[in-house]
Amino acid sequence: MPHASLARQITDFGNRANPYPLYAELRRTPVLHEEEDGPYLISSYYDIEALLHDPRISSDATNLAAAGADGAGEPEETGGLPPSFLRLDPPEHDRLRRIANTGFGPPHRPRRIEGMRGAMREIVTELIDGFGDARQVDLVDQFAYPFPVTVICRLLGVPREDEPTFRTWVDPLVASLDPEKRPGGAQEAEYRQSAQEARMRLGMYLSGLVEERAREPRDDLLSDLVNSRGPDGSMTMMEVLSTSVLLLIAGHETTVNLITNGMLTLLRHPEVLGRLREDPGLSVSIVEELLRYEPPVQLVPQRTCITDIEVRGVTIPKGSRIWLMLAAGNRDPERFEDPDRFDPDRGDIQHLGFGSGIHSCFGAPLARLETQIALSELARRLENPRLVEDPPPYRENAVLRGPRHLDVAFDGVR
Amino acid sequence: MSADHLERLRREGRIVIVGASLAGLRAAETLRAEGFAGDLTLIGDEPHEPYDRPPLSKSALLGMASPLRTQLPRRREIDAKWRLGVAATGLDLAAKRVRLADGDEVEYDRLLIATGVRARPWFKEEEARLDGVCVLRTREDAADLVRRLRAGPRRVFVIGAGFAGSEVASACRELGLPVSMAERAGAPLVGALGGVIGSVAADLATEHGVDLRTHVTVTALEGDTVGRVRAVHLSDESVVEADVVVVSLGSLRNTEWLTGSGLGAGPRGVACDAGCRAFDFRGIVTDDVFVAGDVARSPHALFGYQFLSLEHWGNAVAQAETAAHNMICDGADRRPHLWMPAFWSSMFGVNIKSVGVPPMGEHLMITQGSLAERRFTGVYGHQGRVVAAVTFDNARWLEFYQRQIERGAPFPVEFPTLDRRPEGRQPVPAGFPDPSLPTHGPMVTLSGYSPADQQLVFHPSRH
Numbered sequence: 001m002p003h004a005s006l007a008r009q010i011t012d013f014g015n016r017a018n019p020y021p022l023y024a025e026l027r028r029t030p031v032l033h034e035e036e037d038g039p040y041l042i043s044s045y046y047d048i049e050a051l052l053h054d055p056r057i058s059s060d061a062t063n064l065a066a067a068g069a070d071g072a073g074e075p076e077e078t079g080g081l082p083p084s085f086l087r088l089d090p091p092e093h094d095r096l097r098r099i100a101n102t103g104f105g106p107p108h109r110p111r112r113i114e115g116m117r118g119a120m121r122e123i124v125t126e127l128i129d130g131f132g133d134a135r136q137v138d139l140v141d142q143f144a145y146p147f148p149v150t151v152i153c154r155l156l157g158v159p160r161e162d163e164p165t166f167r168t169w170v171d172p173l174v175a176s177l178d179p180e181k182r183p184g185g186a187q188e189a190e191y192r193q194s195a196q197e198a199r200m201r202l203g204m205y206l207s208g209l210v211e212e213r214a215r216e217p218r219d220d221l222l223s224d225l226v227n228s229r230g231p232d233g234s235m236t237m238m239e240v241l242s243t244s245v246l247l248l249i250a251g252h253e254t255t256v257n258l259i260t261n262g263m264l265t266l267l268r269h270p271e272v273l274g275r276l277r278e279d280p281g282l283s284v285s286i287v288e289e290l291l292r293y294e295p296p297v298q299l300v301p302q303r304t305c306i307t308d309i310e311v312r313g314v315t316i317p318k319g320s321r322i323w324l325m326l327a328a329g330n331r332d333p334e335r336f337e338d339p340d341r342f343d344p345d346r347g348d349i350q351h352l353g354f355g356s357g358i359h360s361c362f363g364a365p366l367a368r369l370e371t372q373i374a375l376s377e378l379a380r381r382l383e384n385p386r387l388v389e390d391p392p393p394y395r396e397n398a399v400l401r402g403p404r405h406l407d408v409a410f411d412g413v414r
Numbered sequence: 415m416s417a418d419h420l421e422r423l424r425r426e427g428r429i430v431i432v433g434a435s436l437a438g439l440r441a442a443e444t445l446r447a448e449g450f451a452g453d454l455t456l457i458g459d460e461p462h463e464p465y466d467r468p469p470l471s472k473s474a475l476l477g478m479a480s481p482l483r484t485q486l487p488r489r490r491e492i493d494a495k496w497r498l499g500v501a502a503t504g505l506d507l508a509a510k511r512v513r514l515a516d517g518d519e520v521e522y523d524r525l526l527i528a529t530g531v532r533a534r535p536w537f538k539e540e541e542a543r544l545d546g547v548c549v550l551r552t553r554e555d556a557a558d559l560v561r562r563l564r565a566g567p568r569r570v571f572v573i574g575a576g577f578a579g580s581e582v583a584s585a586c587r588e589l590g591l592p593v594s595m596a597e598r599a600g601a602p603l604v605g606a607l608g609g610v611i612g613s614v615a616a617d618l619a620t621e622h623g624v625d626l627r628t629h630v631t632v633t634a635l636e637g638d639t640v641g642r643v644r645a646v647h648l649s650d651e652s653v654v655e656a657d658v659v660v661v662s663l664g665s666l667r668n669t670e671w672l673t674g675s676g677l678g679a680g681p682r683g684v685a686c687d688a689g690c691r692a693f694d695f696r697g698i699v700t701d702d703v704f705v706a707g708d709v710a711r712s713p714h715a716l717f718g719y720q721f722l723s724l725e726h727w728g729n730a731v732a733q734a735e736t737a738a739h740n741m742i743c744d745g746a747d748r749r750p751h752l753w754m755p756a757f758w759s760s761m762f763g764v765n766i767k768s769v770g771v772p773p774m775g776e777h778l779m780i781t782q783g784s785l786a787e788r789r790f791t792g793v794y795g796h797q798g799r800v801v802a803a804v805t806f807d808n809a810r811w812l813e814f815y816q817r818q819i820e821r822g823a824p825f826p827v828e829f830p831t832l833d834r835r836p837e838g839r840q841p842v843p844a845g846f847p848d849p850s851l852p853t854h855g856p857m858v859t860l861s862g863y864s865p866a867d868q869q870l871v872f873h874p875s876r877h
């Protein structure tokens with residue numbers, strides 16, 4: 001496709017395994033606008049960082065010029081539920097995020113994440129034990145997917161047994177995050193309807209649990225969400241549902257990809273894998289470098305500006321779609337020395353993998369801890385692990401990018 | 415200076431740093447990091463190795479950290495001669511010698527002045543000596559205050575509601591101690607942030623149970639028969655019983671030791687150029703004496719080249735690094751100190767940050783959030799330009815406003831911003847007190863254009 005726009009090449013499935021050369025090309029035009037009504041792609045580290053802290057940039061879909069034409073917001077934010085705080089601006093965003101945080105971290109629940117360390121280790125141990133006598137596994141299906149899903153279910157208080165049921169609703173929602181998966185035309189309506197329906201069903205499923213927790217609180221996040229009565233008041237039932245859907249989805253796909261990208265990268269850099277085997281403490285800086293080098297969220301496609309703004313001399317008109325290319329910024333040579341090298345020892349790894357500013361990843365402490373444990377245990381227990389196929393097959397999604405399968409062969413399990 | 419000479423300085427020169435605290439230490443580390451291999455001497459009148467002060471009015475008062483354990487982390491070995499517990503008492507510019515209190519003299523090729531500031535004491539000496547009358551600047555001050563707060567005083571009285579005083583009052587409330595705070599202006603933080611923001615700080619303090627008294631001054635401290643403070647007398651004739659009094663009336667620059675040296679040093683600090691080189695009293699720049707930290711006043715390009723004195727932690731670090739670099743470089747290799755003033759504080763559960771020079775602003779606009787919710791961003795304007803911003807629990811936006819200041823963006827802020835409320839559509843007067851009156855603890859002081867410091871008038875000029 002010699003004439004395809006860069007944006008289309010990036011979302012094109014054929015380039016999923018290695019989009020980084022495209023990002024390098026992209027950075028040569030740090031503010032790229034290729035098609036009328038198309039997005040503005042921002043790819044340099046400092047511009048992305050600046051826009052993530054810019055009070056003229058909105059996450060609210062109703063501020064998109066296109067929103068009026070669409071007649072509705074983004075599909076993943078409808079389905080009868082109000083938008084989650086991911087897609088809201090201050091002050092609503094701040095209020096909901098603060099209330100959600102009372103169930104998640106300091107000062108109210110300082111030990112909720114750290115307190116799961118033991119449970120996380122157990123889950124990881126069970127999963128690896130489960131490899132049994134196999135000498136080859138699909139790391140995605142047998143490890144990287146079940147682990148964070150089990151954790152987020154336990155954290156929220158969602159029965160793990162129900163996972164196969166709600167997975168059928170989660171998948172279309174995750175797919176809808178991919179901007180280029182929107183077919184347009186006649187299929188668009190169908191596509192949108194399926195995402196809306198998935199969201200509604202997931203909401204209905206969760207509402208049963210939430211009602212239970214309202215009557216009978218337990219030690220879980222759902223209970224805290226529905227029962228919180230702080231200085232910010234409490235969430236309405238609909239807000240509780242939107243927030244739980246958000247947490248369930250965000251806690252699903254992203255960490256899977258970080259663990260899988262992580263193992264893939266380590267297998268491509270055996271010397272680092274060897275060091276990790278000797279020193280599990282290295283997992284902290286490995287995870288940070290992974291979030292820079294192979295970030296699971298490659299771009300944030302859901303920003304717009306509430307007024308005309310100027311970036312590097314280019315005027316972005318009010319209401320335009322703005323794509324913040326996190327993965328491109330993470331490899332910006334203006335910011336990182338030798339950016340295409342995977343180097344956990346670089347002193348300064350201020351990556352954009354979790355975003356930045358007020359929407360910076362809410363689940364970051366959880367995702368970090370999960371991935372640190374997962375990678376150090378895999379390194380410790382798998383004897384002589386090897387990649388079976390390089391590159392592995394990828395998922396469709398260009399935003400939440402990661403391998404669909406990762407076949408790993410090894411000589412045994414310690 | 416010839417390249418030869420500079421090479422010799424870097425290899426075997428003698429560098430003396432007076433003031434062994436934050437700025438002094440960071441300068442020493444930078445000198446070594448940049449390859450200075452000669453003799454390095456640090457002179458400090460405190461008997462301790464460099465320690466950090468901000469925790470002294472925050473975690474230390476709450477008992478979360480010992481005031482005796484706030485040593486500054488070391489970035490690297492500095493291989494220096496330490497002369498601790500001995501003050502510098504004089505400077506002979508011609509002979510390039512520093513005189514010490516113990517009679518010793520130390521010669522230098524390059525000198526860095528980093529003697530900082532000290533707490534302004536209560537103005538009546540006899541009352542200041544009463545048991546229970548405290549200031550807060552040093553580790554000993556903090557340890558003493560912590561001990562007194564632990565003893566469960568019936569009431570603490572804070573004189574002066576600047577940042578330091580307000581932080582002390584906040585800590586007292588967190589400890590459950592009754593506390594009164596007196597302020598000459600109409601609200602806390604007025605000198606630093608103006609009256610509009612000050613009134614938010616006033617509400618915060620009052621809601622947290624501080625007995626706040628504004629538009630008053632303390633006229634006398636009353637002691638009991640054994641010399642302990644027992645009451646505070648105010649200009650409105652009221653009398654408040656208190657057994658701990660914290661005097662928080664700003665600071666005095668430690669420049670007395672430079673009197674008669676011929677440097678442009680005085681009560682407003684030591685004037686230096688953008689390269690941190692000290693001016694002499696005639697306004698001529700020296701080439702071997704440098705200044706950094708709280709004691710320095712230096713011109714800033716972003717603020718009309720007025721001399722700025724900044725009592726900010728971050729400034730002390732940045733200026734020390736620049737001064738150190740310039741001390742062992744020449745001409746084109748030298749760098750200007752262009753640090754954007756930035757300050758943080760926390761009190762009554764609120765995180766306060768500012769960038770730029772708020773007292774320079776005549777007008778204020780609340781561009782995000784709302785004063786009533788105590789969660790907002792305020793932008794200060796001067797002559798049609800953005801010159802400063804402050805956030806209460808809204809720090810994530812500050813970076814944006816910093817760039818607005820750097821590029822001299824127009825004020826009022828015409829473009830829409832997220833979470834703009836009706837109250838934020840128009841600028842309002844920021845409410846700084848008459849600039850010709852001294853306010854304590856503004857933390858940023860604009861002191862005009864003259865490098866010489868012969869007169870003692872406080873006049874941030876506003877053209």
Ligand SMILES: Cc1cc2nc3c(=O)[nH]c(=O)nc-3n(C[C@H](O)[C@H](O)[C@H](O)COP(=O)(O)OP(=O)(O)OC[C@H]3O[C@@H](n4cnc5c(N)ncnc54)[C@H](O)[C@@H]3O)c2cc1C
Nearest residue numbers: 433435436437459467468501502529530531707708726727
């Ligand atoms: C309680 C408290 C809370 C603070 N909180 C904050 C905050 O939240 N945020 C912020 O940005 N800043 C804060 N600050 C300010 C910050 O601590 C200062 O900006 C910083 O300490 C300046 O460092 P300096 O090295 O320039 O000066 P100083 O730390 O004052 O050091 C100067 C040193 O020189 C010594 N000295 C003086 N005269 C002589 C002499 N003649 N001979 C030898 N030695 C001498 C002094 O004893 C002292 O040790 C706070 C300060 C205090 C006291």
Ligand code: HEM
Nearest residue numbers: 085086250251254255258296297354355359361362363367
């Ligand atoms: C490695 C794993 C993860 C990565 C790389 C990641 C990445 C991100 C990024 C880039 C954003 C910013 C989106 C934006 O700016 O619009 C974000 C937001 C968010 N993430 Fe994550 N995430 C991960 C795991 C998780 C987990 C496990 C959870 C849930 C527990 C979670 C919950 C959230 C939420 C709720 C937001 C929205 C925050 C807001 O809008 O204020 N994330 N994440």
